[in-house]
Amino acid sequence: EVQLLESGGGLAQPGGSLRLSCAASGFTFTSYAMSWVRQAPGKGLEWVSAISSSGGFTYYAGSVKGRFTISRDNSKNTLYLQMNSLRAEDTALYYCAKDDHGDPRGVFDYWGQGTLVPVSS
Amino acid sequence: QSALTQPPSASGSPGQSVTISCTGTSSDVGGYNYVSWYQQHPGKAPRLMIYEVSKRPSGVPDRFSGSKSGNTASLTVSGLQAEDEADYSCSSYAGSNNLVFGGGTKLTVL
Numbered sequence: 472e473v474q475l476l477e478s479g480g481g482l483a484q485p486g487g488s489l490r491l492s493c494a495a496s497g498f499t500f501t502s503y504a505m506s507w508v509r510q511a512p513g514k515g516l517e518w519v520s521a522i523s524s525s526g527g528f529t530y531y532a533g534s535v536k537g538r539f540t541i542s543r544d545n546s547k548n549t550l551y552l553q554m555n556s557l558r559a560e561d562t563a564l565y566y567c568a569k570d571d572h573g574d575p576r577g578v579f580d581y582w583g584q585g586t587l588v589p590v591s592s
Numbered sequence: 593q594s595a596l597t598q599p600p601s602a603s604g605s606p607g608q609s610v611t612i613s614c615t616g617t618s619s620d621v622g623g624y625n626y627v628s629w630y631q632q633h634p635g636k637a638p639r640l641m642i643y644e645v646s647k648r649p650s651g652v653p654d655r656f657s658g659s660k661s662g663n664t665a666s667l668t669v670s671g672l673q674a675e676d677e678a679d680y681s682c683s684s685y686a687g688s689n690n691l692v693f694g695g696g697t698k699l700t701v702l
Contacts, residue, residue: 506691508638515595516630516638516681518691530689566637577683577691578628580649582637 473497473581475567480586483557491586493550493567498581500548501525504570506579507541507552509563509588519565520552521575530575535561557590564588596621596682596694603700604672612697614665614682620692622663626685629658629667632696633678641680642667669699677701 479491491507506521520541521530529541540553550567564587568579597615604610614621614629621627627645630638640649642658645665655670665684669676682694 508693515695516683516693517595518683518693521689521691532690571643575689575691577626577685578640578643579630579638580640580643582639584637 473569475569475581475583477565477567477583477586480565480588483554483588483590484592485557485559485590487557487590488553488555489557489588491552491554491565491567491588493552493583495548495550495567495569498569500543501545502573504573504575505543505550506568506570506575506577507550508566508568508579508582509561510566510585511560511563514563517563518577521570521577522550523575524573528574554588557588559590562588562590596684596692598680598682598694598697600695601698601700603702604669605702606672606674608672609668609670610672610699611666611668612680612682612699614667614684614694616663616665616684616686616692618663620663620684620686621660621665623687624685625660627658627660627665628683629656629665630681630683631676631678632681638681672701674701 564585629642
């Protein structure tokens with residue numbers, strides 16, 4: 472059974488940093504691209520960042536480019552999102568999502584339950 | 593990148609069919625056959641219902657179908673059932689390794 476378990480969320484101050492993790496199990500982690508997708512309270516889904524299966528290629532939405540860094544440790548089956556210079560508009564539930572291909576295609580066949588990141592002073 | 597446009601709400605009676613639209617531009621929906629649809633029940637994670645415009649993942653009922661014409665993609669739910677009541681969101685590849693979502697449509701089964 473595929474499982475994606477996010478952690479690391481919590482209250483952050485504007486300008487602060489936070490690191491999210493996503494522990495994956497039940498599939499061959501090294502074969503699939505992964506993404507972070509967020510959902511602000513009462514709003515729609517927003518793609519944040521993607522990483523190829525090898526970790527060699529990373530992609531970002533314009534709203535987070537230069538502030539967020541996606542990475543993965545294939546030896547630990549874990550995906551990360553380092554979030555710096557946080558803003559109030561980054562407040563959201565952050566989902567880890569598995570792509571159905573080794574290169575990011577934006578086809579997310581499995582999702583975690585999300586980790587909440589409120590940004591407020 | 594602007595979000596794709598979806599109607600905020602849609603509704604239908606049990607057994608009826610309902611279609612939800614997702615309008616983009618030639619730079620996203622119209623330019624690629626990488627449109628997906630997700631179902632999301634309150635407090636739950638999204639579930640993939642349709643990918644590559646019209647393909648259904650294993651386990652998704654064939655009551656769900658997808659199509660595309662020009663810059664608009666559509667999700668049709670036939671034979672509506674009570675459990676289909678949920679939020680539905682579309683997404684599309686938008687070039688330059690970008691992905692864009694729609695704002696979501698709340699489907700109500702009357």
